[in-house]
Amino acid sequence: MSLTTLVFAKQVPDTANITGQAMKDDGTVNRAALPAIFNPEDLNALEMALELRERVGGRVLVCTMGPPSAAAILRQALYMGADETILLTDRRFAGADTLATSYALSCAVRKVGSVDLILCGRQAIDGDTAQVGPQVAEKLGMAQVTYAESIEWVREGRIRVRSLIDGGHEVVEAPLPLLLTVVSSANTPRPVGARRLMQYKRAVTRSELAARSGDRVYEDANQLAAEEQRLRRQGLWIHEWGVDDLGESPEHFGLAGSPTKVKQIESVVLTGGSYKDIPPTDEGIQGLVHELIADHILS
């Protein structure tokens, strides 16, 4: 069996290590002030894809939409074992809400062609909406299972998945192609392999290759094209697609394609000091619950 699995991964601000003003006045993330990392649950999705390839064979592709610097998480995916990587980058993708993001990702799936399984993280630690996975499935007219924790088997075009539900698990069988969103309890992502790191650390996108002309002079476009072919043969080529490569009209992407308008952004600064001791008694807890309901925190 040869299964093509596509993993969607997002480069996110390391919200545990904020070093400056996290949000810009226009409501977008100030990525310069935040170290960028591989979204944690996307690492679980990638690990699930790699484990499945070890069981049934096939190819693992990883795709991210982001600024050119997002190529860094694609190199990390190659170090972990991915076969091929795709960077969706274009100024016209910027400022996308979940609708515009899922639109761009669904266009990338169509461009890849026959994909049997799409794995997403359940949620990104910055936007935190958990909307993109289900939206991509909807746009592709594909079945979806969310909160997936393990794949029990894949055979003859069908798959059995174990997913988390309130208070337990659910086992679902479905036809391929299918989209899964993966939870953090699914597995422990493997560490980056030293041998693969040495092998893939020079993997580049077209923009990085052009920018890299510093250490090697490419006389002309032919030399650049020859270098691209050499890198492709060695598996060191990160596909770079923009709006024009997706063959769709630009108004569906980025801020233009985003009905969500950020009205106001305010930083929530939690101050210490104003706290209340709640006695660990039934009355104490009841009093707390009444207060939370009165403050419309609990409904």
Ligand SMILES: Cc1cc2nc3c(=O)[nH]c(=O)nc-3n(C[C@H](O)[C@H](O)[C@H](O)COP(=O)(O)OP(=O)(O)OC[C@H]3O[C@@H](n4cnc5c(N)ncnc54)[C@H](O)[C@@H]3O)c2cc1C
């Ligand atoms: C603080 C904050 C609040 C936001 N609030 C909203 C909001 O209320 N509504 C709204 O529409 N947008 C919102 N956004 C924008 C939203 O973050 C982006 O649209 C984002 O690209 C996708 O949403 P998400 O981060 O919630 O991802 P989620 O839906 O939580 O992501 C789920 C999975 O989808 C995949 N995925 C998500 N983004 C990408 C990507 N760029 N490349 C590849 N795979 C990806 C990953 O597998 C990820 O684990 C917000 C952004 C921020 C920073």
